[in-house]
Amino acid sequence: MQIDPRLLEAFRSVLDSGSITQAAASLGLTQPAVSAQIARLESDVGFALFVRSGNRVRPTAEAMAFREEVEQTLTKISDLSRVAEQIRAGEVGSLTIASHPMAGVTLLPPVVSAFARERPNIKVELFVRNSDMVRGMFPSRSYDIGIAELPVDPSGLTITRYRIGCVAIMPKNDPLAAYDIITPELMSGRPFVSMSRLWTAYHLVEKVFSDAHAHLNVVASSELFAAICAMVASGLGVSIVDRASALQFGAAGLEIRPFQPAVLYDIAVFHSADPNLSTIARGFLDAFDAHMRTFLAPSGES
Known part of the structure; x- marks a missing residue:
């Protein structure tokens, strides 16, 4: 009945x-x-x-x-x-994000924290994997939002690309800090803490040094920009990282300067092209986009 x-x-x-x-x-x-x-x-x-x-x-x-x-x-x-x-209203449910290390360690934590505080009944789960794994996991639909280095196969996906300018970092009181703009020539031969060769960013830096006929003297490397910043702050050498990571570690003992020529680091945020994307996921994407606007490279840089 x-x-x-x-x-x-x-x-x-x-x-x-x-x-x-x-x-x-x-x-x-x-x-x-x-x-x-x-x-x-x-x-x-x-x-x-x-x-x-x-x-x-x-x-x-x-x-x-x-x-x-x-x-x-x-x-x-x-x-x-x-x-x-x-x-x-997107106030109850769960959200799973798979991210490559740079975004997972630097860009996402403040966004996830603010998002979760505003929605205490939502559970956010963050997986940090390398870009190849993040891209490879998506067909299984084991997460809602992915963040990885380009390229990302667009089949069945909605992709938003963000381009972040990179900056030069050095320890406090390093002689390079006397310059307003750092170039490959100024860094030539200096102990350099590099990102992993598995990263697109490494090859971007390698190219600008090669084009300038400058010596890229790699003494250590890491898959994590956060680890690179920490090593530089400890005095190991100099480096080039994305501006978001540099700012996060500025108080730990880093000098930050613009770097020329521009090294532009691209990341992709992607999700299923299904129009029925959850309200929670849409809300998080809006929050992440607003956060990213503070780090984007000027539109004139390419």
């Missing part, structure tokens, strides 16, 4: 007020409409719910026994409506 929740609402209102007329007023219905609802409910349950007593109605013993279940049912319906509204 399926009972229309509206009939249960009418039953509770009549029971609470003791009057069909008053129940109708509180429900915004006419008295005949509420009487019809009570009659339908009585037909559905198979027993009388009220008997008339002058201008008022009195619940039957069966109605009083039925009342507790009705209250529980209406509470559950109310809870379902609340949860549905939270889901529609």
